[in-house]
Amino acid sequence: MxxxxxxxxxxxxxxxxxxxxxxxxxxxxxxxxxxxxxxxxxxxxxxxxxxxxxxxxxxxxxxxxxxxxxxxxxxxxxxxxxxxxxxxxxxxxxxxxxxxxLTFHDNDLRGRVGRVLTSIPVDGFGEVLIESISGSIAKTAASYKNEGIVSDTKVLIIEVKNGVIYVMPHQD
Incomplete structure (x- = not known):
């Protein structure tokens, strides 16, 4: 045909x-x-x-x-x-x-505990490592109360704005 x-x-x-x-x-x-x-x-x-x-x-x-x-x-x-x-x-x-x-939203990070990789200076930025079952996430961080936080300190994530997490020292 x-x-x-x-x-x-x-x-x-x-x-x-x-x-x-x-x-x-x-x-x-x-x-x-x-x-x-x-x-x-x-x-x-x-x-x-x-x-x-x-x-x-x-x-x-x-x-x-x-x-x-x-x-x-x-x-x-x-x-x-x-x-x-x-x-x-x-x-x-x-x-x-x-x-x-496999994705996460920045707002899901609030309330999580992480560890400071790069010290966070006053009025500056550092880096925090957040570990979970599915892997680790390193995020840019700033101090919530505008105070310096030294490396290897446990921190609590309070807020996330524009991809930057705002943290404060966490006591066990």
Whole structure:
């Protein structure tokens, strides 16, 4: 069968090459497009993957089987829908939630205890190490009461402003 004077196998092959390339480029440059904030239904990764799998399965069915062209297209639609749904449910959703669980917000640091790495001078900045189960965080720190705090002192985080934690010495 032909579509616009071109054999259907060639149309599937061109679609596979074009959308496979677009999928690869989108995955490489995904951070550029992350600020668009499209609804989940318009996820370009899913759309490009769907079309790539559709054209790949259509090409394989058209060239390796003797099925009707309409039946090949219908089977390709079902195959691509199934594979992309599985990709979304078992790969993309877990990865997106895993990235989010590793992050922390500055406000989560209030009330935590840390240790001064670099002494905090009066009216100056130092560095505090905050240890937790998931790892350690070193943050720029200033004294809450505008007093000097020497290195290796335990401190309590009182406030976080503009990425700087404000601390005061902590007694056990």
């Amino acid at each position: 032909e579509l616009f004077g071109v054999p259907l196998e060639t149309v599937y092959l061109y679609g596979l090459i074009i959308f496979g390339g677009l999928t690869f480029l989108f995955i490489l440059f995904n951070d550029i497009f992350s600020g668009l904030e499209l609804p989940d239904i318009f996820n370009p990764t899913l759309i490009f993957s769907y079309l790539t799998v559709f054209f790949a399965s259509g090409f394989l069915l058209e060239s390796l089987s003797g099925l009707n062209a309409g039946l090949c297209a219908g089977i390709s639609l079902i195959i691509s829908f199934t594979i992309v749904t599985l990709l979304n449910v078992f790969v993309l959703i877990p990865i997106s939630s895993a990235e989010e669980s």
